[in-house]
Amino acid sequence: MPPSSLAPESLGPTITIGEILVEIMATTTGNGFLDAQPLIGPFPSGAPAIFIDQVAKLGAQAGIIATVGKDDFGQLNIERLRKDGADVSAITISPDYPTGSAFVRYANDGTRDFVYNIARSAAGEISLTDAAKALIARAGHLHVMGSALSIPAVWPIVEYALHDIKQRGGTLSLDPNMRKELAAGRETGRQFAALLQATDLLLPSGDELFVASPAASENEAIDALLSSGISEIVLKRGQDGSTLYTKTGPVHRPAFLVDEIDPTGAGDCFGATYLTCRRLGHSAVQALDYANAAGARNVTHRGPMEGTSTFHELDQFMASTPRK
Numbered sequence: 001m002p003p004s005s006l007a008p009e010s011l012g013p014t015i016t017i018g019e020i021l022v023e024i025m026a027t028t029t030g031n032g033f034l035d036a037q038p039l040i041g042p043f044p045s046g047a048p049a050i051f052i053d054q055v056a057k058l059g060a061q062a063g064i065i066a067t068v069g070k071d072d073f074g075q076l077n078i079e080r081l082r083k084d085g086a087d088v089s090a091i092t093i094s095p096d097y098p099t100g101s102a103f104v105r106y107a108n109d110g111t112r113d114f115v116y117n118i119a120r121s122a123a124g125e126i127s128l129t130d131a132a133k134a135l136i137a138r139a140g141h142l143h144v145m146g147s148a149l150s151i152p153a154v155w156p157i158v159e160y161a162l163h164d165i166k167q168r169g170g171t172l173s174l175d176p177n178m179r180k181e182l183a184a185g186r187e188t189g190r191q192f193a194a195l196l197q198a199t200d201l202l203l204p205s206g207d208e209l210f211v212a213s214p215a216a217s218e219n220e221a222i223d224a225l226l227s228s229g230i231s232e233i234v235l236k237r238g239q240d241g242s243t244l245y246t247k248t249g250p251v252h253r254p255a256f257l258v259d260e261i262d263p264t265g266a267g268d269c270f271g272a273t274y275l276t277c278r279r280l281g282h283s284a285v286q287a288l289d290y291a292n293a294a295g296a297r298n299v300t301h302r303g304p305m306e307g308t309s310t311f312h313e314l315d316q317f318m319a320s321t322p323r324k
Helices: 047-057 072-083 130-138 146-150 154-167 180-184 186-198 208-212 218-227 266-279 284-298 311-320
Strands: 014-017 021-026 039-045 062-069 091-094 100-106 112-117 141-145 171-175 232-236 242-246 249-253
Touching: 014 047, 014 154, 014 266, 021 072, 039 047, 039 072, 039 100, 047 062, 047 072, 047 141, 047 146, 047 266, 062 072, 062 130, 072 091, 130 154, 141 146, 141 154, 141 266, 146 154, 146 186, 154 171, 154 186, 171 186, 171 266, 208 218, 218 232, 218 242, 232 266, 232 284, 242 284, 249 284, 266 284, 284 311
Parallel strands: 014 062, 014 141, 021 100, 062 091, 141 171
Antiparallel strands: 021 039, 100 112, 232 242, 242 249
16 A cells, blocks of 8 residues: 655645634525525534544644634634634634634535635634744644635644745645635636646545546546645545555545535544554555545435544444445
8 A cells, every 4th residue: 555645644734724714504405595494503613623533533733823703603613622622722703703604505406505704703814923924933734725715814823834834754644625616716826826836645535636637537537636646535435435556556445434414524524534644654544544434424414513523432333334
């Protein structure tokens, strides 16, 4: 099996930068929010927050740079992250803006409608504070979600963190987690390209692979990305499992069979688990199996952070759940 290309856990925490939200979900299926309807929540959310919570639940060092509002939604998120073991010292509290939010409703065909408030919420007020610099100075690995690049204030912090962490021998993982239209924007496209050049681990889902490398086929995209210097590419295939690509060849592992309740956050849990396993020295097969289990277990819970898992919970899940 290919050895890990990622900085070991002993170098310092995995950190991420970006949005913290609450998610509020419709309890009925249908189209959008044009009619009054019952809702449940709030649930702690935001792709970077879900990711770092999963890293912490596995017992690894983890921290996040973010901003929440001075409200119950912000407190809810901070307390969840702290309880699960994440370093919350670099989360600032805005006295002027509310915590970001996402309202979600499932349609009958399984697709989702979202109403977001991110850019004009506390999430958009993120800044490079002294506490953020202190967390970066201890970090061994930086994880970036492509969605976070939609917040203009995020990029200067990412640039600062990337330079600081890389010069100490740290590593970078990137989850594209963005639409092609966003990546095609001039400034965001430049930022995304700069991240790709520094990426050690790429974690795309489906067509996100072609956001990272426009190509005629999956194999061509993979070959181009590996030739560019990326050491590990893990393609998340949902119900078809996952595949690791390195210069030594592919490693594929099957998915676990579960009844899906809520898919939001599954990819974040997958990526966090694969990364953490590799930083802890697990083999590629072990990392893929644990990551598949983390994503599958997450979708059996309502709420994007409600299904984050410990290693013990993943071991129990893997022992009792059939594979596809």
